[in-house]
Amino acid sequence: AQKITQTQPGMFVQEKEAVTLDCTYDTSDQSYGLFWYKQPSSGEMIFLIYQGSYDEQNATEGRYSLNFQKARKSANLVISASQLGDSAMYFCASRSGGSNYKLTFGKGTLLTVNP
Amino acid sequence: DSGVTQTPKHLITATGQRVTLRCSPRSGDLSVYWYQQSLDQGLQFLIQYYNGEERAKGNILERFSAQQFPDLHSELNLSSLELGDSALYFCASSVGPGQGAVYGYTFGSGTRLTVV
DSSP: OOEEEOOOSEEEEETTSOEEEOOEEEOOOSSEEEEEEEEOTTOOOEEEEEEETTOOSOOEETTEEEEEETTTTEEEEEEOSOOGGGOEEEEEEEEESSSOOOEEEOOOEEEEEEO | OOSOEEEOSEEEEOTTOOEEEEEEOOTTOOEEEEEEEETTTEEEEEEEEETTEEEEEOSOOTTEEEEEOTTSOEEEEEOSOOGGGOEEEEEEEESSTTTHHHHOOEEOOOEEEEEO
16 A cells, blocks of 8 residues: 655745655555645646656656655655745645556645745 | 546535536546545545446445446446535546556546535
């Protein structure tokens, strides 16, 4: 079974600063995937970034990067140059490499960007 | 617009009733996943279909059932509703059961169910 832990229920950051959202995972699978999703107050789930367990490079997508430390089982999301529109819930999720490809989500971190 | 369409967006119903939530996956996606998001349980996987067949089951109650039709749209049926079933129900889709891992599973905007 997979487990995702997000230890920060809420985070605050000043506009234009960088912020790191923590995520640790627990899995016995050799092959797995890690995701970050953003959920604004409107409710939709927006895919941000993906990291495969065999990817040697950290994933980056625009202002988002994933700090993947396999030995520590951590997959922290780094948002650079925060914008007011980044205020939202952020969920870390994992996918098993087995036949069941469901996502397991953490409880989320509520990010508030202050002007 | 993510390409995954969920209807209705909002639903208010009474305890004991039955409702059907509908999901049309993104064009070309064969796999559909249902998730429930509630304040106390967070995001929970319910069930997955791939090309019409059930592939995986999660924490889905016996009062709940789902199916995927030949045109690939899916329906989630919730019966004998209880107050605790109030939640946001998401549908997500991916090309295949594993290919979504690279491109990210695409979520619909959800159906907010309120049971009164």
